[in-house]
Amino acid sequence: MSTDDLEPVEDFRERARVWLAANMPPNIDAYFDRTDERRTVEDQLQRRLWDGGFAGICFPADYGGLGLTPAHQVAFNGEVVPYDMPYSLNVPTLGILAATLVDFGSHEQKARHLPAILRGEERWVQFLSEPSGGSDLAGVRTRADRDGDVFILNGSKIWSSGAYAAQFSMCLARTNWDVPKHRGLTMFLLPIHHPGVTVEQIRQVDGSMEFCQEFFDDVEIPVENVIGEVDDGWTVATRLLVHERMAVGGGSQYTSGRSVGHGGGGGDDNDLIDLLRARGLAGDTDARRLLAESHARRLVARHLVERVTGGLRSGALPAPAGSLMKLFTATNQARRVEIALTLAGPEAVVWPADAEGATEIAAGIGRATLGRQGIALGGGSNEIQRNIISERVLGLPREAAADRDVPYKDVRHGSR
Ligand SMILES: Cc1cc2nc3c(=O)[nH]c(=O)nc-3n(C[C@H](O)[C@H](O)[C@H](O)COP(=O)(O)OP(=O)(O)OC[C@H]3O[C@@H](n4cnc5c(N)ncnc54)[C@H](O)[C@@H]3O)c2cc1C
Known part of the structure; x- marks a missing residue:
């Protein structure tokens, strides 16, 4: 469909304005509320958007979205300010992980998960950072070893926001130790409440328990759960981070209403x-x-x-x-x-x-x-x-990195 065939933005805005007034509750300033009760309310609000035909404005129509343009999303965002919205679904589920699935998911992955996300039935989180450090993302040490039709995952991830209350994750793991660090990674679609996965909540200074650490003990992941290509997880992770910066910065085309x-x-x-x-x-x-x-x-x-x-x-x-x-x-x-x-x-x-x-x-x-x-x-x-x-x-010279061209198995870690 060409953009000429789409509903004009101003008509969409007007339709949204009328629908929102009739269907969404008033804004109660619950943006920072991350309680379980609030999450349930937000899942229901997302379902309401779906039933009303306003969920996933820029997501592909083949996978449950509306297939509209960023201009439609901006118009919608302008109208939702007076109403309560499912804010916590914006980041990371919609703006980061669903967006990355649009870019790299297989047809089966997208068909299975995107409509469920847009109906408010699935929350996703990212399993990227590790106890050894988060900035050097390409240096992850969680390993996934191929064994026939499955990968066997071992290691640990940390600082995953809201993992205990989510169903799925994107998990970056090392699948090849014989190549430099950026080239031996694979991104997996990993159900969180799955045999071998232990999730522990971490108490923060303000008393909240949003952050989690996960431990993986011989977790079996089917080969069809690879997102993108085996050993090319860096491409997927890089794109995920672009979506994250857009969503966190407030400029994602995949989020409705306020994001972070x-x-x-x-x-x-x-x-x-x-x-x-x-x-x-x-x-x-x-x-x-x-x-x-x-x-x-x-x-x-x-x-x-x-x-x-x-x-x-x-x-x-x-x-x-x-x-x-x-x-x-x-x-x-x-x-x-x-x-x-x-x-x-x-x-x-x-x-x-x-x-x-x-x-x-x-x-x-x-x-x-x-x-x-x-x-x-x-x-x-x-x-x-x-x-x-x-x-x-700005095109300035790259930061020096001693491990850039070294097979990862030969890179020195910690005191070794
Ligand atoms: C609110 C919040 C939500 C988060 N959610 C998630 C999540 O859902 N999933 C997930 O996987 N992770 C999540 N994280 C973790 C986050 O991605 C990491 O905290 C971040 O990448 C930094 O990693 P680190 O904390 O291990 O610090 P380190 O990487 O150990 O860095 C320590 C310090 O060194 C500095 N530093 C490191 N390398 C360089 C360099 N090359 N040049 C200059 N300075 C450098 C850093 O800036 C930092 O100040 C979250 C963190 C926060 C605070």
Whole structure:
């Protein structure tokens, strides 16, 4: 179908506006709620989008999507702001893993999983980072050894967000130790609750238990679960990371409504204005200056996301330019949280909102402060984004790497 045959964007927007008003509940600011109860609500919201014909706007029509354009998605995103949405499905399930499955999945994998994801029946996570380190992703040591029609997986992954509550993962493992590190990897579609897989939750400083570590003991993975080609998992992983930077940066065509970052410009400044008033700081020069900085950063974020996503779609910018959004999101978000913390003062130290001494207006700020560096690590740290921008966007010389052309079995690790 040519794009001329598609529903015009403005007609789609109007249809969506009417449908959303009649079918979706009002926005209750549940964006940061990652409880199991909330997850169930969001799965149901996703099902509602599916039943109404608004799930998977840019996903292929052959696999349950609407087969529409990024412009339709942007129009939809503009309409959903007043409504509650299945935010936690955006990242990583839809924006990262389903997007990667569109690019590299076999017909059978896509037919089996994409409609189920779009109906809100499957959550996916990424099994990339390992206890030995996450930045050097090509250095993974989890191994998958071929044995007839199956691979046998052994090793461990860590920092997988929400794995305990998900059904499927994309797991990067080493299948060939005789070639340099980037060339001996394979990406697998791995059911999480599967014989030989142990999932342990990790308690974080704010009390949440989202992060998990997985241990693999002789896990059998059928050959048909390979995503892409055997020993070419680096190509799949690289693409996955591009999707991740787009989704985290707020510029994915596969997510509906707010995803992680919005360039670090998510939310609005009304809460801060209310906070300033409540604390009697509305006339305070320093406080007003900080409020103005937060507002300016929010506007810059919006324009940066528009500009970078536009450049990526038109081809004016190379794919690694997604790192610009990711880096800005991480630094911007951290700064905006710091500003909120300064404005909230001592009121930010008590949460949740119903705790003794907490004020509803400041309760979320202390908790957000503890997590403010999260985006500076997840999906690749700020330093790694700076490396990518300098090498692959600006064309500066590549960072030295002693292990680049060495068979992985000969690469020295740790104290060895
Ligand atoms: C909120 C969040 C969600 C996450 N979700 C997932 C997930 O779902 N699945 C998953 O697999 N992982 C996930 N991660 C893990 C994340 O991908 C890793 O934390 C990240 O890749 C960094 O790896 P590391 O923590 O092992 O740090 P390391 O790689 O050990 O790095 C330590 C420090 O050294 C710096 N450094 C490393 N190499 C270089 C270099 N070449 N040049 C300059 N500086 C360098 C890093 O920037 C960092 O500051 C998540 C992390 C966070 C915070």
